[in-house]
Amino acid sequence: MCDYCSDIKKTEDFSSPKLYEDTIEYIKDLVEKRGFIIVEGNCKLGEHMKDGHWIDDIIYHIIKCPKCGKKFTCIVNTYRGGGSFE
Incomplete structure (x- = not known):
């Protein structure tokens, strides 16, 4: 993690x-x-x-900082609930 991405919420x-x-x-x-x-x-x-429904039971995205390459993962379980962005 670097100064550029250390403030990610x-x-x-x-x-x-x-x-x-x-x-x-x-x-x-x-x-x-x-x-x-x-x-x-x-x-x-x-x-x-899509058409008012989740596209899948698990939806995820991974992004990375353009400066240091630190990866952040957003994942949600639309069937059981829960998930995180860390």
């Missing part, structure tokens, strides 16, 4: 779908405005719903 537990949605918007901002790089994911950022 992490979420230890998604207690609601809204918190997950807010986190996805935050990650999109990190990518679009701060140059974070999408390393991997099982859908495009912001395309985790």
Whole structure:
């Protein structure tokens, strides 16, 4: 972790779908405005719903800091609930 990514706002537990949605918007901002790089994911950022339903039981994205390469993972379990961005 470096000075550029040390202020990333992490979420230890998604207690609601809204918190997950807010986190996805935050990650999109990190990518679009701060140059974070999408390393991997099982859908495009912001395309985790289709016709009002989750696209999968597990949805994840991994981004990395453009300066030091530190990776951050966002994962949510849409079937049982829970998940995190760390």
